[in-house]
Amino acid sequence: MPKNTLDVPSHVYSFNPHRHVKIWISTRPDSFLNAENQLRLIRMRTHNPRDAIALVYSEAVLTEQAIIDLQLFCEAHTIEPVSYEEQIKPALATEREQSLACFIDREIAALGEGGNVGAISDLMRWLSPVYQRGTYADFDVGVDTSGLEATIEVQSALLLSIGSFIYCEDIHTLTVNNDIISVVDVDAAHTSITLIQDDIIQAYTSPEFSYCTRTDEGENQLRALLPSFNGRFVKPNPEREDLEELDEMRARTGARDPLSLRQYLHNNAYESRHVYCCKEMGVNDPDSLSEEEAVEQFSAWVRKKIMRIAYSDASRSPIPIDVDH
Secondary structure, X not given: OOOOOOOOOOOOEEEOOOEEEEEOOOOOOOXXXXXXXXXXXXXXXXXXXXXXXXXXXXXXXXXXXXXXXXXXXXXXXXXXXXXXXXXXXXXXXXXHHHHHHHHHHHHHHOEOOOEOHHHHHHHHOOOHHHHOOOEEEOOOOOOOOOOOOOOEEEXXXXXXXXXXXXXXXXXXXXXXXXXXXEEOOOOOOHHHHHHHHHHHHHHHHOOOOOHHHHHHHHHHHHHHHOOOOOOEEOOOOOOHHHHHHHHHHHHHHOOOOHHHHHHHHHHOOOOOHHHHHHHOOOOOOHHHOOHHHHHHHHHHHHHXXXXXXXXXXXXXXXXXXXXXX
16 A cells, blocks of 8 residues: 555644633723624633633723723633733743734834734734633634533644635645644644744844745745645735735835834825825825825725735744734
8 A cells, every 4th residue: 555645643642622712902992802702702602611711912902991891791701811911921931922022012002003903913822821721713713612522632732724725626725824723732832833933033023034935935834744735736825916015015115024014104104195096006196185085095905915914924924914903
């Protein structure tokens, strides 16, 4: 019998699927969580009555009353409220995590001026006091573990979500996403986690960082991991133009990191309208727009074309960011 070209890992890990983590950084100081996501959490608790659920939040962006509302909501639905400032930061274990926390603090301080709540969430989920609390999943990812055993045997110490765009029956492009993260064995996953953290740190600190280069490396790694995959990979991938735009804009503006680029775009939205309104947004006469209209349209374009991608993850391929906070 021919040997399968995709080697099966020999080590088996015991995975507890009944511990969960959610992260929400509010853009409204008087509201800890919007109504839609409150309902999602209530539904999740109903479907998983005995599971542990933690909700990570930032006190810095909420009023005192909003924090009280959050605590009452969590108490009513048996959810553990976890303060980033009071419980996560004091428990950081490494210099890498301290670096990620510095990026988080900068993003929080810049909210409304280029800071991005999606980027904050993406950073937080790679901190050990967060991922050790259980499986992270985005709010729009349905979670129902009621039919699962107490533990499940898995063959990886780190579980990530793999998505696939299928163009026709044998043409695919695969992406490793971060909408679901399970660190099954902290010690065994240590090397992978530090590589991810280093990638993020490089994206925030290295002037030579390239989104396109990281994407190419990610595609090569996926091919190496899936040698028996019968489909063909699409190249360039669907976000290639966005990545090239990011690299070009980062070089042209001198932005040293994703936050600096977003701050530049925020601060120069009106001045940039001539270039981007004509080129990308279909506005024939940008001078006819008021400053408020130009900023609104340009900001919408940025959210669609640029803000979805902030840095690279475990596969060193781009990560779509939530922008619906």
